[in-house]
Amino acid sequence: MYHQVGQPAAKGTPFRGLTVHPDSFKRQMHWLRLLGYRGLSMRDLMPYLKGERQGKVVGITFDDGYQNVFDNALPVLQHCGFTATNYFVVRQLGGSNVWDHDLGIPAAPLMNQETVRRWHDAGMEVGSHTLDHPHLPALSTEIAILQIRQSRGELEALIDRPVTAFCYPYGDESPAIRQLAREAGYLNATTTARGLVRPDDDLFELPRVTVARSTHLLRFLQKCLTRLEDRRRSSND
Template identity: 50%
Template sequence: MTRFETANASPIPILVYHQIAAAPPKGAPFRSLYVSPSAFARQMRWLKRLGYQGLSMSALLPYVRGEQVGKVVGITFDDGYENNLIHALPVLQSLGFSSTCYCVSQRLGQTNAWDAALGIAPARLMDAAQLRQWVAGGQEVGVHTRHHVNLTQATPALAKEEIELSKTELSMHVNQGLEHFCYPYGCYHSAHIDMVRQAGFASATTTQRGRVHSGADLMQLPRVPVLRATTLAVFWLKVATRYEDRRSA
């Protein structure tokens, strides 16, 4: 076991959400990535009732490193949507949960322009002041590059800039250490793992499905997707069973 590997005794799920909002009309691209505010609240209350603690990546790391043991779930949000602040934050606060929202440093206060070519409707992203509200509410900001680039399509110099400067830029807006990275689109090469590690990040999450098992690379952590159609029964399967682990291939 190296210092870059996990050592948790039991599998730990890291949930990933995108937008916490009503879904667009049927047929809209990537409609599955919208989770309604009521569904999100039910899922979080269910975790609390069953004794789980929802944690940000910083709070979760002692568990994935095997330094602490407990019934925990990582909670992450990709992209930094304003609707995360509006709909998710009050629920998280009411339950005493923390989470990590991976933000795109050069798109604060703008929209998810990287999705336009796919026909996905624009949605507002948190601005700097709202990020500070997020942090003041007990939550964490993570790093998701400067422009939400596909690192595998970028030159090495550009990829390095997107990784390193995004951390610098976001740190100017929030009084919080930025130690956690998320690969946009889940796309990366081994060279990008090295760049993330060299930039001083303590963890990096992917779109690889599955719970975190002992021996996993802290720079390639899998996650559990929560989608619009995820019923409470399936949510339980994803969190508490091998349901997602079997989909890791």
């Protein structure tokens, strides 16, 4: 689980750790490939999650749709022959991370519609992160359905392809919210619960490994390739 790939903000900035330096990202992807792993989008990962295929694979996801991911991460992914999923906040395409502003997190540009299309055309996956990045369990059922279902429809209209991957904003979900994602037509959904996926995991409650600015290479490999990570809820999305 990545967010931004760019120059981290100044020391003391809230959630500075969610921005990974481009050099660190490049080094991480290089070592995954060197060790024989393939980085895959959620779409490409599904046969492995369902037990239909086996192999040395790692799912790569980006939350929120930041422009610096397109600028700095996409060339690295293409060089490595990897695919990845980016979860977009539909009503902020071409805008910024407005949901973070009250926390003192600096505004950062998000991909616009054309850039989303270019991300898709490059072989990457477009996933949904709702319309507005709300806390879904706090919404009425009707509004939650709108956020989950309409975001999928608008993204599908944008790229003219099915959108099957969903990510719960802030990691906030519940059995009822998971059911709404299923009913909306998604095939999988990711959380911010920490850990590697196990064969018996619900495809609509998938954990991830947080990669932060301070995650050095050895720790990155340990987190991604071993089962030492605890399943803990994180509010850093």
